[in-house]
Amino acid sequence: MAKETDNAAAKLETLARHLRAGWKKLYPVSEENLKKVSEAVQRQWDQQQSQTQKKSLSKGKSKSRGHDQAHEY
């Protein structure tokens, strides 16, 4: 019985593959939507880069502050 249900599941998955191919032809992602997605990813990237820069700057500052403090002793 398990073999039969496996067989039926495999046929449903064949249906899935063919439907996906059909949806791709019927609803290709538009240039406009791809542009919106790219812009959002770019904004996120820019934010991440500036945060990373800020972090490394503040790390640098605290290191040099520590260095200065060490010199006081």
Place this chain on the structure above:
Amino acid sequence: MGQLSELISNYRQAKTLARRLAIVSELICEVGPELEAYAKRRARTQEIAEEVYQETLVVIATNLEKYKGNSDNEFRSWCYTIIRRKLANYMRDEKPDNFESFDESNLRDIIAAGQREISPGVEHDLKYALSLLAAAKPVCAVLLWVYHVLGWTYQAIAEAIGKSYDAVRVQLNRCLHDAQSLMEKSP
């Protein structure tokens, strides 16, 4: 490793913006069409469908770093969960409907759009699968559809219909078995 999982793995290793954009575009082109089809089937109006679909693509693209799954179906489930929640937000006043009606001729048209010529062996399998969905009880047809065709995981289905993971797993096995029995009775 599936195609989507491979793309996600490459995304995780991407060191430049250009590489990240290329992978995101490829991922969106893979899952976008089925998400648009889903939104169009489920939303009250085409405007809502379009808006929800666009928002979903942006959410997927900008949250890839948080995504922790490892298989294609986990990724599909994650995408469908995002679009399902967005649709629910847009249609808060309406009673959520878990059921989809399956119009065989509509599904045939979609298949034909993807591939004009289908070998007899594949045609036999497709006919069997469509008959199986038609023979299943409505609740079972939806479960078989979302699990085997849309690729949702047990967990995603459990969350969508408010049942436990185990209940979904057991019900799906039973549904497949019952649908086969119903098909044999009325082929």
